[in-house]
Amino acid sequence: MAEDGTSGAVHLLCLAASSGVPLFCRSSRGGAPSRHQLPFSVIGSLNGVHMFGQNLDVTLRSARTEDTAVVWKTFHDSVTLIVLSSEPGCSELRLERLLELVFGAMVLLVGLEELTRIRNVERLKKELRATYGLIDSLLGDAELAGDLTQCVDCIAPGDGPLLQEALAGFAEEVGSVFASLVVGGRVVVGTEGWWRLGSPEAVLLPWLVGTLPAQAARDYPVYLPHGSPTVPHRLLTLMLLPRLELCVLCGPQPPLSQLEPQVLERWWQPVLEPLRACLALAPRAIPAGFSLHPDILGLLFLHLEQKRAFFTVDLGGEEGPSPRTRRRLLRSFYVLVTATHFPPGQQGSRLPRECRVGSPKSLAHVSLFSSEAGSSEEKAEEQGCPTGVPRACYVVSGAAAKGPEGREDPGAGLRLVAIQAGPRRLLLLVSPQSPTHALRGLATRTLHALTPFL
């Protein structure tokens, strides 16, 4: 095992908790699936230490070396997931959420019953093969942030109401309350019912659609990890345009054959142009006409109650780091902000409150109120007083400086700023030429500008 052997790699192990039999192992390196696997002895001892602790009533949660993190998690006392990551900046928060999502993905495709009552390990192994595609995409470098933020990645279409109307009408005719338009794993519009979907499936369903090979139409059985983990539903997908798919979640009715071309045509032909526009919009997420400050290199805009998010790094600005680096920076920053300053418990219990658009102060007032009204126990314990509700934070990254060969570090001096107002949180990646003290103003303005979208 050379040192280079695992750097930048993620290994995911799934074992039956009672017997310790490995169900599957997936690895990825540098963002792409890899065949390299951990030796069996390592898998055995990773599971062994966890089991040893469990027998003594001590649950091993995570371990770290200087550059590697390992997280253990057992679900329903039957499946143990272990992830070992040596990606730079890997954090426990990210890995824990990853494991939850992976288990969600397993339930989504196999069903909870199969996983909790393992009768035939070999059969389960075979069934779990279906999840490999989805799980590999979760391990790898995605363009989306849903795996980390637990929010649905969205696109703000130019003609939102028009599409919304068409979707609602279509769903009614088909007889389902769950319908949405998905482009490359991002939701363009969804029915009210769709947005009410529970936590893992709301993220997983678009993600799944994004990872499946392109097909004109599908009828795919899925379990809903939150909503109905034991009774399967049908996920119908219809490709309206290349990469743009219409998803409908329904029971035994209607059969796929009922969705005749006429029905589709009637509803979607009139809005063909807006649909095309959506397609072009896909990586940018926000309308083309919407102008942002040129210094902004990337943004992650979350609505924590609606569980929706915009995540984009395609905002122009050819200079600066590559899109992939930008995405990674924003993700790391999200982890930092969530883990240290805006703990996730904070927003969960907060009552939804309308945020008025106005001066920053009034915004702050509203949000402060709401946080006080529903302040979680955790926070109350920690602070016991309203002093120090974090509102914003920023990071200046990169030590400035040229390397010994005079080479400029690509990440030098980049600024990242996060601002929280009510249920909304905005994270920006800003180019080095923007002065530090202007960051907050920039973020506040951008937040206000984006507020209509979410």
Next chain:
Amino acid sequence: MFQIGRSSIIPKPAPRNLEDLDSVQSVLMHSDLEAEWSDSVQKYGELFYLELSDNEEESLLSEIPVVNHVRFSENEIIFDEDYLREGRKYEPRLKKFSKILKSRRLLPKRYKKKNSNGPVSILKHQPTQKMGIILQQRYKDVSVFVNPKNAMVLKAKEHLKLLEVLLGIIHQTKWKKRTEGTKLVVHGLLPGGPAMKSGQVLIGDILAAVNDVDVTSENIERVLSCIPGPMQVKLTFEIANARQKEASQPKQKKAQTTSNDLVRLLWGEEVQELQQNLQSIPHIIMYLSLQLDSETLKDEQEILYHYPMSEASQKLKSVRGIFLTLCDMLENVAGTHVTSSSLSLNEKLVHVAYWKEDDKLLLIGLPAEEVPLPQLRSLIEDVAQTLKFMYGSLNSAFCEAENVARLDHFFNLFFQRAIQPEKLYSSTCTQSYDASFSLFTDTLPGVQWLTLPQETQMEIDMVLNDLEAADFAELSEDYYNMRRLYTILGCSLFFKGYLICSHLPKDDLIDITMYCRHYCLLPLVSEQRIGHLVIWREVFPRHHLQPASEPDAQVFQEPEGRYFLLIVGLKHYLLCVLLEAGGCASKAVGHPGPDCIYVDQVKATLLQLEGVEASLDERLASPSNPSLSCADWFLPSSRDKLESLTSSPLLTKLQYTSRAITSPSSRRRLFSDYSLKTRKLSPSRSNGGFENGVEGGEGGGSSPYTTLDPLPKQGAKEAQSPGGPQASSTLLKVTKKKATLPNPFHLGRQKKDLSEKEMELFEATKLTSGTENTLFHYVALETVQGIFITPTHEEVAQLNGSIHSQLIKNFHRCCLSIRAIFQQSLMYEKKKALNVEGNSESPHAASSLSPVKEHGVLFECSPENWTDQKKAPPVMAYWVVGRLFLKPKPQELYVCFHDSVTEIAIELAFKLSFGLAT
């Protein structure tokens, strides 16, 4: 060695005046010929002797009436006569006193030694229990601290009775006819006497017994004359008027507990309340061997040391297999050492930090609630470092059986500090000694430094220099015509827990500070007046014991010597001296104990410094430079108040009192603003702005750790100021100083210009621009010298406000998380420096946040008890910003300021704090 009981004549180096000399000598003369601590010296010459001063003893007395001093290393298996002596000394002094009384047949026969806790109260023999509350109050025990030495002086002068001089009780015998054994009615109390200080002795009370010895006017003088030395005495009074006694006793008692607990912990006693709290909290320290001898498979043989034994910790001990396996396996898989793991135990998250050295593994587990993971990792590093400093290596610390008791004590203190620092430290400054504060400052690689006025600093420097020169008679080689025992490498002086002067290299200073931290000495001296503290032990400073990289004739080679740490505490002073044996001094043989001459000399130095104490106190009492604002002033509700405050002379005074000359200040402030603007306009504004500051600071501070001396700068400033004779005198001193110390200002004209500018910045008392001062708090860490600067507790206390204290708590909490990020950056930099050639990973590295060089968080707060339902509470927003300077040497700055600060001011704040630290 050549200590011939001649401590009465201590030739003092360069006495300032005769009075000084007199006072020093007289004090020394009054001390026993044989030093009090000489009995407490341990087998290996180690000594930890702590005696509180009069006042503190008094307050402590109410809690534990029996103990005067206890040593804490438990290895008593010493040579026979030593052991006997030890045993005798081990008894609390009260007993000793009783013994003396007994031997003089003064002790009534009913005195029986029933339990080991101390003499039985005479009251127990009286049937008071049955008679209800009133009768129980007929007698009261008052513990006072008496010091016959002080008293002798008085007595000789005024021919007073012992009753008056010792206890401060006036009893007029003339009023009554002298009869056999009249009752000792308290007719009056001497102001400042122990009886009055206790606050429990009332006029009209009748003194019935001293230390359970019945006294009358007849025998009182004889009884009192038997008091051998400074000690606590229990006085039993018959209460004249039972009702009068309500008083505020219980309150006082409560307030005192905490500080006393610390002392008791230090003395190695079990402190019930403190221990009980820890019982249920899972925490552990283990030292495990990774190499198992499979031949002798014994249970738990891999455990070389562990602490504590509580049930919650047993569980952690039982899963040590996890730690061993992880340590082994993950190292194979990942190629790097395991640093930590997290477990949940009874629904509680516990972090375990690893420290691997050779084939041994040191583990510390603490609950996440108490200690976040990044801090735990610095804690374990500190522990390992301190143990190495104390014992040479972890192996020698843990593997020697005789160390076990000391380690138990060490880790008892460690866990108390880590888990409930607020309980351990005094209640007087609870608000600043909250958990996050102590966690934050404890893990900083530095010690809090107090900037001092020029003259004071000079004086202290000179006194310490004199000590270090070590050319007093006994220490000079000519005197006895033999080599001196030790060379004084340097010393550092603490006052009330702040470092005020250090003549030690940074590494030594850090080592010594960490030692002091682990034994809670700094909080101890800050809160209590220490009567006498002597610590002596052999130490292994890393700075001196590092193996030379290559034998080079040009480079100075550290002599193969041995090193000893001598800490002497007196009142609020703590003087740490690092001694070297071998090298120029004679080689140390065996385990030498503390040498009287050195101890006395250090003590004399401290006594000499007593004169400075007033100016130090004054410095502590005066508002800080830069001045701070109280957060409460900024809340809209108290807006009008603020307005009045800013315009009132009070605030202006706050800003200016620390400076004598006010007139140039406006000019200076203007200038500083101006210089700042020019900087702002410079092209390197956004990115290079900080670097600019760094370079500026380089001029000021990077003279690679010579002596810790911020003064040249200040001195030069003073020299510039138009001034009277005082200024000119300081000028003289300054020039003298400059000659002896490497001064960055001599480096060149260019640099000087820059530094002058810096100096102007340094001058400004108000950091922020605009009409209002908006700086709330700051911490500046300087790693070159191993110091940090932050407003003193006194300063924080001055700005007393409900919001403000909360804000500071939050500030420290936030600093902890910011610092955790900076630590990652530092680690990243270190790594980058290591593989500078093969940086194939650089594109990867760019995608993580490191290195972070600045991190700020905006908080909002509102008053705690907002009763007005209709109106929304006013909101105040403030920033906590940390900045990391990597060059020339890592420095960290944390500031907390109001949101309304202009951008320029933020930069200024950074530069100024920077100027402070250099």
